[in-house]
Amino acid sequence: MIQSDRGADLPDKEDKTLSMATNPKNGLSQILRHVLQELNLFYSRDVNGVCLLYDLLNSPWLQALLKVYDSLQEFKERKPAPTMPRAQAVSCEVMEILRETPNSPDIKELRQILRAPHFKALLSAHDTVAQKDFEPLLPPLPDNIPESEEAMRIVCLVKNQQPLGATIKRHEMTGDILVARVIHGGLVERSGLLYAGDKLVEVNGVSVEGLDPEQVIHILAMSRGTIMFKVVPVSDPPVNCQKMMYVRAMTEYWPQEDPAIPCVDAGLPFQKGDILQIVDQNDALWWQARKISDLGTCAGLIPSNHLLKRKQREFWWSQPYQPHTHLKSTISISIDEEDDMKIDEKCVEADEETFESAGFRRSMRLCRRKSHLSQVRASVCGAGSCHGAVGAPYEEVVRYQRRPSDKHRLIVLVGPSGVGVNELRRQLIELNPNHFQSAVPHTTRSKKSYEINGREYHYVSKEAFESLVYSHRMLEYGEYKGHLYGTSVDAVQEVLNEGKICVMDLEPQGIQVARTHELKPYVIFIKPSNMSCMKRSRKNAKIITNYFVDMKFKDEDLQEMEDLAQKMETQFGQFFDHVIVNDNLQDACAQLLSAVQKAQEEPQWVPATWVSSDTEP
Numbered sequence: 345m346i347q348s349d350r351g352a353d354l355p356d357k358e359d360k361t362l363s364m365a366t367n368p369k370n371g372l373s374q375i376l377r378h379v380l381q382e383l384n385l386f387y388s389r390d391v392n393g394v395c396l397l398y399d400l401l402n403s404p405w406l407q408a409l410l411k412v413y414d415s416l417q418e419f420k421e422r423k424p425a426p427t428m429p430r431a432q433a434v435s436c437e438v439m440e441i442l443r444e445t446p447n448s449p450d451i452k453e454l455r456q457i458l459r460a461p462h463f464k465a466l467l468s469a470h471d472t473v474a475q476k477d478f479e480p481l482l483p484p485l486p487d488n489i490p491e492s493e494e495a496m497r498i499v500c501l502v503k504n505q506q507p508l509g510a511t512i513k514r515h516e517m518t519g520d521i522l523v524a525r526v527i528h529g530g531l532v533e534r535s536g537l538l539y540a541g542d543k544l545v546e547v548n549g550v551s552v553e554g555l556d557p558e559q560v561i562h563i564l565a566m567s568r569g570t571i572m573f574k575v576v577p578v579s580d581p582p583v584n585c586q587k588m589m590y591v592r593a594m595t596e597y598w599p600q601e602d603p604a605i606p607c608v609d610a611g612l613p614f615q616k617g618d619i620l621q622i623v624d625q626n627d628a629l630w631w632q633a634r635k636i637s638d639l640g641t642c643a644g645l646i647p648s649n650h651l652l653k654r655k656q657r658e659f660w661w662s663q664p665y666q667p668h669t670h671l672k673s674t675i676s677i678s679i680d681e682e683d684d685m686k687i688d689e690k691c692v693e694a695d696e697e698t699f700e701s702a703g704f705r706r707s708m709r710l711c712r713r714k715s716h717l718s719q720v721r722a723s724v725c726g727a728g729s730c731h732g733a734v735g736a737p738y739e740e741v742v743r744y745q746r747r748p749s750d751k752h753r754l755i756v757l758v759g760p761s762g763v764g765v766n767e768l769r770r771q772l773i774e775l776n777p778n779h780f781q782s783a784v785p786h787t788t789r790s791k792k793s794y795e796i797n798g799r800e801y802h803y804v805s806k807e808a809f810e811s812l813v814y815s816h817r818m819l820e821y822g823e824y825k826g827h828l829y830g831t832s833v834d835a836v837q838e839v840l841n842e843g844k845i846c847v848m849d850l851e852p853q854g855i856q857v858a859r860t861h862e863l864k865p866y867v868i869f870i871k872p873s874n875m876s877c878m879k880r881s882r883k884n885a886k887i888i889t890n891y892f893v894d895m896k897f898k899d900e901d902l903q904e905m906e907d908l909a910q911k912m913e914t915q916f917g918q919f920f921d922h923v924i925v926n927d928n929l930q931d932a933c934a935q936l937l938s939a940v941q942k943a944q945e946e947p948q949w950v951p952a953t954w955v956s957s958d959t960e961p
């Protein structure tokens with residue numbers, strides 16, 4: 345909006361500044377003057393945005409740019425040409441004439457000017473430009489160079505606090521010390537003077553012949569200031585014409601613990617979920633990358649996709665046999681024990697009725713809690729993505745910005761049992777039920793008198809349910825008291841098709857099933873805060889335990905929650921787009937709302953396959 349106290353005295357003042365700043369003959373300046381005059385008319389009419397535009401066009405930097413532009417235009421029109429291309433020679437001739445001329449104070453002064461080094465340099469620069477002679481003039485090569493002589497290059501680098509940014513190695517056959525790799529963004533790379541493959545001959549005047557790479561490194565480490573390398577350049581310097589690629593690390597990597605890394609100091613440590621910019625894939629084993637959180641630094645070495653996969657496989661087989669159980673199965677309940685559980689059915693059913701919207705069905709949650717073992721194995725492994733086995737260590741990602749016409753991204757909440765996933769989801773939906781909604785789950789149990797098909801559940805036959813499972817249309821499912829319960833992709837799509845944001849909670853093992861270009865899930869991990877905070881904030885909260893519903897939190901429950909959260913983060917952290925610590929409920933809810941909005945409105949890193957599949961016919 346335009347502020348009312350600005351309009352009246354502005355036009356005159358601004359016009360004056362403009363006419364002084366720019367050349368009125370210039371077309372661009374004239375257009376700008378006219379635009380400003382037009383804008384002045386709207387200034388007083390309070391038209392939205394005019395103030396901003398006026399200030400922009402009238403800003404000093406734009407005026408200064410125009411001045412530069414005007415000067416360049418004038419210069420271009422004048423096309424100045426040198427009067428003579430040999431000013432230096434003329435100056436010498438003048439000096440000769442002056443030598444034979446009788447001395448006078450003026451002649452003395454002229455001789456002094458012509459003899460002054462800066463004047464000679466000025467004339468030399470003038471002639472170079474006038475003759476357009478910009479190539480360096482090298483002295484001719486001596487005639488008696490032996491045929492076998494290798495061309496050498498002397499390279500001087502000034503070492504600062506940072507490493508040089510290159511690694512060296514010894515050639516297996518010849519024993520020569522070679523530059524092994526040049527680190528992207530490092531001093532050597534920025535200098536453009538040394539390349540991978542260059543042969544080192546001398547470092548600071550010391551011959552490296554017969555030395556070990558470690559000895560050469562020692563010489564370099566002891567050097568201060570300028571370091572002089574004598575090198576035999578590689579015949580074909582490598583050209584990095586690869587496209588920059590971004591990946592999400594699906595595993596962690598610690599160079600310090602990797603004896604195979606060519607140079608520990610050049611290694612780039614990363615954690616699950618880090619987004620890496622891969623800048624060099626020339627080496628089949630060691631790539632160069634930066635973290636996107638640290639793009640200003642020089643790159644580091646990371647194992648290539650192929651090498652990391654091999655390392656993972658080796659690690660996998662080197663482990664003593666472990667059943668590699670999924671996370672939730674760490675709660676030590678067996679199927680037999682479950683049969684003996686005494687869940688207060690009455691209380692469960694009574695609670696269920698108090699929830700109005702679908703997706704909060706207690707039996708659905710209890711079913712998940714009770715039968716997660718079968719459910720998780722069936723749903724996740726069925727999709728061919730058993731986590732924990734050797735998966736791709738890097739996932740290519742791209743920046744994705746949802747267009748207003750696109751469907752919303754599915755919001756997935758994940759967290760240890762009791763942390764408040766459902767509470768937060770409920771509160772979010774309550775904020776705006778027309779905008780946020782849960783998906784209606786499916787069940788094979790029969791409909792109760794007060795229920796409506798498609799409101800509490802979609803009531804389907806066992807065969808229909810199983811057909812959804814086999815066709816991978818179930819995001820998660822399980823069995824409770826002999827009935828199947830689950831949430832289908834189609835139920836989520838139904839919500840998204842209505843232009844709403846679907847919010848669902850999932851067991852972490854189900855995330856991989858949901859990660860499709862169709863749903864583009866944004867995964868938010870709800871994390872407990874530390875024990876003392878949890879004890880305080882959960883004083884009056886109630887949980888569903890494996891045996892009872894609506895019990896007060898005990899210290900063991902909180903401890904279990906913390907342990908479980910840690911395990912979830914370790915095992916599934918790479919899939920979390922955002923983490924919220926649920927300490928104060930109101931704060932957590934506000935954070936959730938903001939994260940959900942960002943997921944829909946701001947660019948996010950998503951698997952590249954989600955976006956390329958969008959463009960397929």
Ligand SMILES: Nc1ncnc2c1ncn2[C@@H]1O[C@H](COP(=O)(O)OP(=O)(O)OP(=O)(O)O)[C@@H](O)[C@H]1O
Binds near residue numbers: 762763767888
């Ligand atoms: N930040 C919080 N402060 C206090 N109480 C909370 C907070 N978050 C959740 N609660 C309470 O904790 C209890 C458990 O929360 P909730 O039912 O949402 O857990 P959950 O993560 O969905 O686990 P489950 O699926 O096992 O029920 C509820 O009584 C809820 O009101």
